[in-house]
Every structure is written in C-alpha cells, then in structure tokens.
Amino acid sequence: MSEKLLVTVGPHHHAPDTVARIMWEVTLALVPAFLISLYVFGGRAFVVTLCGVLGAVAGEALVQAVFQKKPVTLADGSAVLTGVLMAFSVPAALPWWTAFLGGFAGIILGKQCFGGLGQNIFNPAHIARAILLASWPVYMTTWLKPGAAAGLIGPLPDGVTAATPLGLMKETLRNPDLLNSLAASGTTALQHTFHELQIGWGSLLTGTIGGSLGETGKLALLLGGLFLLIRRHITWHTPATMLGTVFLGSLLITRDPQMALFHLLSGGLFLGAFFMATDMVTTPMTKVGHLIFGFGCGAITLLIRFKGGYPEGVCYSILIMNAFVPLIDKFTVPRRFGEVRAPAQEVKA
Amino acid sequence: MLNTRTFSGGLHPPDLKMTGGAAIVPLPPPRKVIIPLSQHIGAPGKPVVAVGDTVEKGQPLSEPNGFVSAPVHATIAGKVVALGNFMHPLGVASTAVVIEGTGEPEPAPSPVATDGLSLPDDEIKKRILAAGLVGMGGATFPTHVKLSPPANKPIDTVILNGVECEPALTADHRLMLEEPDKIISGLKLVMKVLKAKKGYIGIENNKPDAIRLLDEKLRGEENLAVAPLEVKYPQGGEKQLIAAVLDREVPSGGLPMDVGVVVQNVATAAAIHDAVFHQIPLTERVVTLAGSCVKNPGNYRVRIGTPVSEFIAATGGLKPDVPLVKVISGGPMMGIALFDLNVPIIKGTSGILCWSAAEGALRVATTCIRCGRCIEACPMRLLPQRLKNLIDAQRWASAADLGILDCMECGSCAYICPANLPLVQSFKLGKKVVLAERKREADAQKAKGK
Numbered sequence: 001m002s003e004k005l006l007v008t009v010g011p012h013h014h015a016p017d018t019v020a021r022i023m024w025e026v027t028l029a030l031v032p033a034f035l036i037s038l039y040v041f042g043g044r045a046f047v048v049t050l051c052g053v054l055g056a057v058a059g060e061a062l063v064q065a066v067f068q069k070k071p072v073t074l075a076d077g078s079a080v081l082t083g084v085l086m087a088f089s090v091p092a093a094l095p096w097w098t099a100f101l102g103g104f105a106g107i108i109l110g111k112q113c114f115g116g117l118g119q120n121i122f123n124p125a126h127i128a129r130a131i132l133l134a135s136w137p138v139y140m141t142t143w144l145k146p147g148a149a150a151g152l153i154g155p156l157p158d159g160v161t162a163a164t165p166l167g168l169m170k171e172t173l174r175n176p177d178l179l180n181s182l183a184a185s186g187t188t189a190l191q192h193t194f195h196e197l198q199i200g201w202g203s204l205l206t207g208t209i210g211g212s213l214g215e216t217g218k219l220a221l222l223l224g225g226l227f228l229l230i231r232r233h234i235t236w237h238t239p240a241t242m243l244g245t246v247f248l249g250s251l252l253i254t255r256d257p258q259m260a261l262f263h264l265l266s267g268g269l270f271l272g273a274f275f276m277a278t279d280m281v282t283t284p285m286t287k288v289g290h291l292i293f294g295f296g297c298g299a300i301t302l303l304i305r306f307k308g309g310y311p312e313g314v315c316y317s318i319l320i321m322n323a324f325v326p327l328i329d330k331f332t333v334p335r336r337f338g339e340v341r342a343p344a345q346e347v348k349a
Numbered sequence: 350m351l352n353t354r355t356f357s358g359g360l361h362p363p364d365l366k367m368t369g370g371a372a373i374v375p376l377p378p379p380r381k382v383i384i385p386l387s388q389h390i391g392a393p394g395k396p397v398v399a400v401g402d403t404v405e406k407g408q409p410l411s412e413p414n415g416f417v418s419a420p421v422h423a424t425i426a427g428k429v430v431a432l433g434n435f436m437h438p439l440g441v442a443s444t445a446v447v448i449e450g451t452g453e454p455e456p457a458p459s460p461v462a463t464d465g466l467s468l469p470d471d472e473i474k475k476r477i478l479a480a481g482l483v484g485m486g487g488a489t490f491p492t493h494v495k496l497s498p499p500a501n502k503p504i505d506t507v508i509l510n511g512v513e514c515e516p517a518l519t520a521d522h523r524l525m526l527e528e529p530d531k532i533i534s535g536l537k538l539v540m541k542v543l544k545a546k547k548g549y550i551g552i553e554n555n556k557p558d559a560i561r562l563l564d565e566k567l568r569g570e571e572n573l574a575v576a577p578l579e580v581k582y583p584q585g586g587e588k589q590l591i592a593a594v595l596d597r598e599v600p601s602g603g604l605p606m607d608v609g610v611v612v613q614n615v616a617t618a619a620a621i622h623d624a625v626f627h628q629i630p631l632t633e634r635v636v637t638l639a640g641s642c643v644k645n646p647g648n649y650r651v652r653i654g655t656p657v658s659e660f661i662a663a664t665g666g667l668k669p670d671v672p673l674v675k676v677i678s679g680g681p682m683m684g685i686a687l688f689d690l691n692v693p694i695i696k697g698t699s700g701i702l703c704w705s706a707a708e709g710a711l712r713v714a715t716t717c718i719r720c721g722r723c724i725e726a727c728p729m730r731l732l733p734q735r736l737k738n739l740i741d742a743q744r745w746a747s748a749a750d751l752g753i754l755d756c757m758e759c760g761s762c763a764y765i766c767p768a769n770l771p772l773v774q775s776f777k778l779g780k781k782v783v784l785a786e787r788k789r790e791a792d793a794q795k796a797k798g799k
Contacts, residue, residue: 006675006709007688009774011760012702013362013516013681017767019715076715118716118768285721285734336752337358337588337729338601 019117022233022280023077029224030084030275036207036217041092041144043152045213048099049087055103056083063112078117082106085125085275088214089268089315090132093144093161096153098136102128122322123282126315143167143210146203162210166267168193170311190258204265215268225274234278237290238297242273245298253306263305272297272314282322289325289332296321353554355579356592358728360761362582362682364555365516365639371647373523373635376663378425378450382654383693384410385437385445389483390490391417398446402429406455407630410446413478419491420481424632424652425450438657438678438685438692445693448654458629465534465625470542473625480624481631481696486510486521486585486614487679489697492621495611496542502606504543508594509536511552511559511615512578512585515680518700520635521615523648525552525559528619529566535618536573538625543611549576550615551590582682583759587612589728601755616699636694638664640703642673651694657701658690667703675709677702682760712769723762723772729755733762733772740779745786753779 037045060079064072074080083103090102106128114120133140144150148160163171172178172189182192194200203209207217215221228234246269251260263269277283277297284293297317304313387393394411398404404423411420423446431447465473474493482492498504509532513521525532536548550567552560554577564575576594578584588599590612597608605612613621616634623629632653638661639646645665655663657676667673677684678698694701723733731752739748756776763772 005673005686005688005690006711007686008675008711009771009777010677010684010686010758011682011764011773012675012677012684012686012704012709013365013764014712014769015360015362015765015767017765018712018769019718019767022718022720022767073715116716118718280718280720283719285719285724285732287725333732333751334724334730336601336731336755337592338598338603338755339752340600 019078020076023081025231025233026228026275027077027081027084029227030088030214032220032223033088033207033214033217033271034084036220037088037092037213040146040207040216041213042148042150044144044150045092047096047152048090048092048094048213049084051096051099052087052090052103053080053083055100055105056080056086056107057103058100059104059107059112063108063116073117076117079107082111082124082128084214085123086128088271088275089125089129089212090140091143091211092213093142093150093156094132094139098132098139102132105131118281120281121325122319123276123279126276126319129315130319141167145210146208146216162197164210164267164311165193165197165199165204165262166305166311167210168196169262169266170305188258190256190262201261201265204262212268212271215271218265218270221270221274225270228274228278234274235287235290237287238277238283238294239273241291241294242277242298242301243269245295246301249298249302253302263302267305267312268314269301272301272318276314276318277321282325284325284328284332286329286332286334289328292328292332293321293325296324353577353579354593354596355581356584356589356728358726358730358761359581359583359589360726360765361580362516362764364580365681366519366522366555367517368637368639368646368648369519369522369556371519371523373527373648373650374664375650376652376655376660378406378455378652379655379659379663380450380452381656381659382424382448382450382652383435383445383656383691384421384424384448384654385435385443385693385695386411386421387437387443388421388489388653388695388697389419390488391415391419391494393444394418394420396432396444396446398429398432400429400432403427404429404448407632409479409481409630413491417491417494419478419483419493421446421653422481422630422632423448424654426453426455427451436689436692438687438695438698440685440688461628462626465538465622466541468625473538473542476625476628477621480620480629482617482620482624483631483696484614485616485620485634485696485699487683487697487699489695492613492617495613496539498543498606498611503609504545504606504611505609506547506549506595506611507536507540507543507545508576508590508610508612509548509550509615509618510585510587510590510612511550511556511563512590513556514553514580514582514585515682515684515699516582517639517702518637518680520637520648520699522556522559524616524619524635525550525556526562529563531619531622532615533563533566533573534626535613535621538621539611539613539618540572545611546572548573549594550574551576551578551584551594553578553580553584555580582761583728583757586728586757586759588757601752631696634694634696634698636660636698637700638703639700641705641708642667642671642703644668653696654693656691656693657687660694660701661690661703671705673703674706675702675704677704682764683758714770715768717768717770720767722765722767726761726765728759728761729757731756733776736779737770737772737775740775745779745782748779749783753783756780
C-alpha cells in the first residue's frame with residue numbers, strides 16, 4: 001500500500017458539464033432551426049452556414065496556432081458555435097465568401113482581439129453581422145424568397161428575392177400615400193404585409209418567410225430554447241423578459257394585439273432571445289442581471305423597430321446591452337450571507 | 350410528514366451513499382496507534398507520558414494547553430514506544446504519541462453510570478473537557494469551548510447536526526439509527542449547560558428512517574424536535590444549518606452564538622453522553638469506509654490513532670484487481686486527499702474513501718465563460734468567479750472587500766464550474782494572505798500605540 005497516491009484539493013467530485021459540452025449542446029439546440037432553414041432556403045443556407053463555420057474555425061486556428069503559438073482549442077466548440085450563430089443572422093442569399101469573412105472577422109475582431117474565449121465584451125456573431133452590414137449593405141439586405149430555387153453559389157437568378165415581413169411593414173408605415181389608400185379600403189398595414197408577401201401567422205411560426213437564414217423558424221428555435229432550458233444552460237430570465245418587453249411594448253405603442261404578436265414573431269427576436277442574449281460570456285452573471293439585460297434588449301429592439309432607420313433591431317440591441325454588462329454586474333452583486341450593511345464605512349486614508 | 354426547510358444557494362451532488370444500510374461494525378483494537386496531540390482547532394496539548402510508560406486504555410496522554418485546547422487519550426492499552434513528530438492527516442508533521450498494544454484481551458468496560466442531567470453545569474463541562482471531546486463532524490472545535498459562551502451571548506437554541514451532507518458518508522446516519530438515545534441525551538446535556546429552550550436535530554430527507562426514528566423518540570418532548578431538511582450541500586455547514594432550521598443568519602465574521610445558537614454534531618452529542626454519564630473519554634469513532642477499491646465498504650467503529658492502512662486491512666483490505674489512485678479522509682467535497690496511508694484516523698475523521706482511477710480522474714482546467722453557476726451555487730452568496738480573478742491579480746484588498754474571508758471552502762463553486770477552475774485553491778491562498786495582512790496591520794497598530 002505504498003504506491004503513489006493522487007493528492008488534490010477538494011472537491012474531489014465534479015459535475016459532469018464542461019465548457020465544451022455546453023458549447024456543443026447549444027450548437028445541437030440550433031439543429032432544428034438549421035433544418036428549417038434548409039427547407040425554406042435550400043442549399044444556399046447550407047453553403048452560407050458551412051462557410052461561416054469555416055471562417056470562424058480558420059480565424060480561431062490562425063490566431064491560436066500562428067500568433068499565440070498556443071494549443072488550438074477548436075474542440076471546445078465555441079468557434080463552431082460562433083460561426084453557426086453568425087450564419088443564422090445573415091441572409092441565405094449572402095455570397096459564400098462574405099459568409100466566410102463574417103465568421104473570420106467575428107472570431108478575430110469580436111473574440112480573439114479581446115483575449116479569446118470568455119474575455120470578449122460583445123457577442124462575436126453579432127459583431128460579425130454588424131461588420132458585414134457596414135461593409136456589404138446590399139448583400140446583407142438581399143433576402144431569399146422562401147422556396148425559391150437559387151442554386152448553391154454564384155449570382156442570384158431573377159425573381160428569387162423578397163422582402164422580410166418587418167421590412168415591408170416599415171416601408172408601408174413610412175408611405176403616407178399607401179397608408180391612406182389602405183385606410184380607404186379598410187385594410188390594416190398588417191393585412192397588407194401578409195397579403196403582399198402571401199404569408200400568414202402560420203408562416204411566421206414555421207419559418208416560410210423571408211429573413212435571416214436561421215431566424216425564421218420560430219417553433220424550431222423555441223424547441224432548441226426549451227432544450228437549453230431543460231439542460232439548464234440558460235434560464236428563463238433573459239428570454240422571458242426580452243420577449244415580454246417586445247410584446248408588451250408593441251402592445252403599448254400600437255394598441256393592437258395583432259401588431260404586438262406580429263412583432264413578437266418577426267425578425268430575429270426568438271434567435272436573439274434564446275441564443276444571443278443568453279450567451280454566457282457577454283451577458284450578466286446573476287439572475288437579476290439577466291432580468292435587466294433582457295429588458296434592455298427588448299426595449300432597444302422596440303426603439304430601433306419603431307423609431308430607428310432599420311426595420312429590425314435585435315442585433316444592435318444585444319450589442320448595445322453587451323456594453324452595459326460590466327455595469328449591470330457591478331450593481332447586481334447579491335447580498336452576502338450574514339452581510340450587515342455597514343452603517344458607516346471606515347474612512348480610508 | 351414534517352415540513353422540510355433549507356438554505357439559499359448550494360447544490361445537490363450525487364449522493365453516493367452506498368453504506369447507509371450497513372450496521373456499525375466494531376473493529377478489534379489495532380496493534381499500534383499513532384495519537385497526534387493536535388486533533389482539534391486550537392493549541393496542541395502538552396504530553397504527560399514519556400517513552401517507556403505503560404498506559405491503560407482511556408488514560409490521558411496530554412493535558413490541554415490553554416482554554417481552546419483538548420487532551421487526547423490512550424485508545425489501547427500498551428506501552429509508549431515513541432513520542433515525536435509523525436505525519437498528520439492534514440499533511441504536516443506534528444507531535445504524536447505512539448503506543449504498541451499488549452495484545453492481551455481488553456477487560457470488559459465497567460463504567461460507573463451517573464445521571465448526568467443531575468450534575469452541576471461545571472461538572473458536566475469538566476467531564477466533557479476531561480474526555481477530550483471535539484466537534485466530530487470534521488471541524489474538531491473543542492466542545493467545552495462551545496459550551497462556554499460569554500454571558501452577553503445567551504443561547505436559546507441548540508441544533509444537532511445530523512445532516513451529513515457530504516456524499517458517500519453514512520457514519521452519522523448509522524449512529525442516529527443505532528444510538529438515538531445517546532444522541533438525545535447528549536442534546537439534553539448541551540441544552541442544560543447552555544440553558545437553551547429549544548433543541549433541534551437537523552436531518553436531510555435522504556435519511557427518512559433516521560428522521561422517523563428520532564421523531565418517534567422525541568414525541569412528548571415539548572422543546573425537542575427533528576428538523577427535516579431538503580437534501581442540499583453544504584447544509585451541514587453551521588451557518589447553513591442555522592439558516593435552514595431557524596431562518597437566522599449568522600453575521601459575516603461572527604459565530605453561531607451571535608444569533609443565540611450552538612450547533613453540535615450528532616456523533617459529538619453521543620460522545621457527550623458517554624463522557625458525562627460514564628466518564629468515557631473519546632477513544633473511538635464511527636468511520637465510513639467506501640469507494641470502489643475496498644472489499645467491504647461499510648461503517649466501522651475504529652480506535653482513534655489507528656493508521657489508515659491498518660484500518661483498511663482490518664475491514665478486509667483492498668480489492669486486488671482495482672488499482673488504488675486516491676484516498677480521501679472525509680467526504681468527496683471537503684475531504685483531504687491522503688498522500689500516505691500511515692497517517693492515523695483522528696477525532697474528526699468521518700470517512701475514508703478509496704478511489705480508483707474512474708472516481709479520482711483529474712479534469713483539465715479550461716477557461717471561465719462567465720456562466721454564473723458558481724455564483725448560484727455559493728452558499729455564502731459570494732462571487733467566486735470575481736474573487737478568483739482578484740486573487741489571481743493579487744488584489745487582496747478588493748478580495749477582502751468582496752468577502753473572501755466568508756468563504757468556507759465548501760467547494761460548491763469548484764464542483765459546478767464547467768471550466769473546472771481551481772477555485773478552492775485560489776480562495777485558500779486568498780484567505781491566508783488577507784489574514785496575514787490583517788495581522789501585520791494589527792501588529793503595526795499595536796507597535797504605534799506603544
């Protein structure tokens with residue numbers, strides 16, 4: 001009995017979750033939405049996602065192997081997840097090389113520049129989307145029509161693009177002449193949008209609408225979100241407050257339950273609420289912080305959708321709230337066990 | 350069923366309690382015992398025997414050195430063969446008395462029984478001190494000190510700790526099932542000395558038989574009750590137990606007596622009964638033996654001072670085909686990994702776990718992803734992630750401001766951390782440095798004042 005024994009500090013037992021397992025499970029939770037995007041947008045969705053992931057993986061490997069000369073940590077799944085999330089928030093019509101650049105830039109500028117995993121302030125997938133939107137605004141606002149045969153790569157054939165519901169809604173509301181004629185015929189802007197795009201409430205849920213690659217299938221995203229909730233990788237706090245704020249806010253602004261529902265089910269809200277605003281690295285660490293963060297994301301989304309120039313505001317709302325995370329963390333420190341709030345602080349010399 | 354209560358924070362690691370059904374087996378006296386003079390928090394005792402002396406079982410080997418101190422006793426009859434530095438389970442060498450047994454059969458104990466409850470308080474405390482009683486849950490704080498609170502801290506409630514929240518350990522569970530009357534008697538003695546009005550025995554829901562038994566025994570006792578608790582680690586921590594049972598928060602840096610409570614482990618309560626009623630010193634304790642490497646896992650009554658290797662051998666030894674990788678003294682969460690199996694079982698040893706590679710596998714630390722699980726798990730509601738960053742950056746003062754000294758090293762944060770960061774190591778270091786700086790400042794102040 002004199003062989004060498006392993007000596008470590010406790011705890012000697014450990015919960016089964018690892019960082020890699022969390023990252024891969026979040027990626028797994030995106031699979032239903034990915035299948036929907038393949039159904040709605042065809043092979044281009046696959047090409048864009050693949051190129052986005054390859055770009056992210058290339059960025060991660062380049063920095064770690066060449067610049068840092070450190071072990072490459074692709075196996076932890078975080079770069080793959082960033083690539084997938086980036087691809088999910090861009091149009092399926094995006095040229096393949098743009099998607100690659102998006103993933104690449106997201107990892108390098110959005111993550112590795114800050115020091116790598118766990119250090120970045122902003123959601124790298126959304127940084128990538130913001131970079132692409134600023135660099136190639138036309139590509140980034142060319143939306144594939146659901147079910148259109150657009151080939152795998154190369155230029156888009158004619159007649160395969162369409163507006164997003166939120167985009168068309170914004171245009172409609174900005175066009176006084178159109179609004180007058182709609183009012184004369186007793187049609188609401190919502191009915192007009194649905195009619196023009198030949199969609200209904202069902203399409204908003206299933207995802208057969210124009211929009212970013214992975215954001216349209218609300219039911220599939222909800223399924224993934226439920227999986228994350230059950231696996232406890234996310235809690236209800238952020239998604240519930242973000243979705244709730246957008247729904248109730250739209251209701252207050254428009255006084256129209258249908259419009260509130262339309263705003264809840266449109267754009268990237270579900271993707272943002274379940275997968276982006278819950279990113280552990282770039283969001284607050286406490287439950288109270290999550291509530292504040294979710295509310296902020298919802299409120300800024302509303303502000304951009306109703307008052308801003310863009311039809312959709314989920315991406316920027318989350319990026320803006322990312323910047324407030326240190327502040328939120330600072331003000332949501334839990335009261336310590338047995339802490340007596342000192343009546344008079346000691347004066348420090 | 351009675352209502353269950355709990356505290357905020359904490360988590361529930363897998364129980365691993367495989368030996369709850371195994372009755373306590375008394376082991377024969379070992380051939381040799383190594384009895385460290387320091388088996389408690391506080392000053393080590395002064396030896397009162399010399400090499401060559403013949404000692405009887407139960408004879409004191411040391412006398413307390415100051416108020417926060419306790420004596421140790423010979424746990425077998427025999428001859429003192431060494432008095433010197435021997436390795437202690439905590440990993441440091443310390444003074445110990447080594448006794449070699451005579452090998453002769455022990456005479457049957459004929460303890461004089463007195464009705465302890467009719468004794469004056471001072472006599473009860475004297476007997477407890479003389480028996481060398483310390484907290485047997487693992488913290489090993491001398492019992493008589495806990496029973497002597499200052500006059501300005503009246504105690505209204507005594508809680509017996511039968512939580513045993515550490516996975517794998519079942520020693521207290523078995524003791525509650527097999528010696529409930531001793532435990533209750535010990536509780537009454539403690540309450541009498543402290544003039545406490547209420548007494549509780551806190552037990553987690555995963556021991557329904559113990560809850561039922563003690564609940565039945567306490568029926569008709571107006572001021573005593575079982576407090577069934579939700580299963581959650583670290584509910585056996587004094588502060589968590591008090592929060593769970595009474596919803597009182599011990600102030601940061603304070604002691605249970607600051608909120609009118611004294612907590613004693615159930616095994617200590619049983620030992621208090623023996624010490625006061627029969628004047629039996631603390632010479633043995635119940636130890637859980639578990640892990641995939643041992644042939645006969647179970648609960649054993651072991652002489653204090655028995656080397657761990659001899660203890661394992663006496664139970665039937667290790668499985669020859671499962672390589673031993675890690676041996677833990679205590680539970681899987683807060684236990685100490687032993688580096689040498691010649692160290693003795695001491696008063697605070699609640700379990701010995703013999704783990705194979707499967708159980709003791711090392712995990713590689715990765716990167717913090719700010720998931721916040723450590724914050725949720727911390728029973729003291731600290732910010733483990735932030736504290737670790739501050740300690741890594743050697744920002745001791747900020748770590749102190751964020752409550753590093755409140756950390757009790759329960760390991761909940763490190764258990765749940767998906768990046769497997771060495772949080773407890775950081776906090777041990779941080780606490781040490783902060784305490785050292787405080788002491789240095791206090792000394793400087795004193796020097797200035799003179």
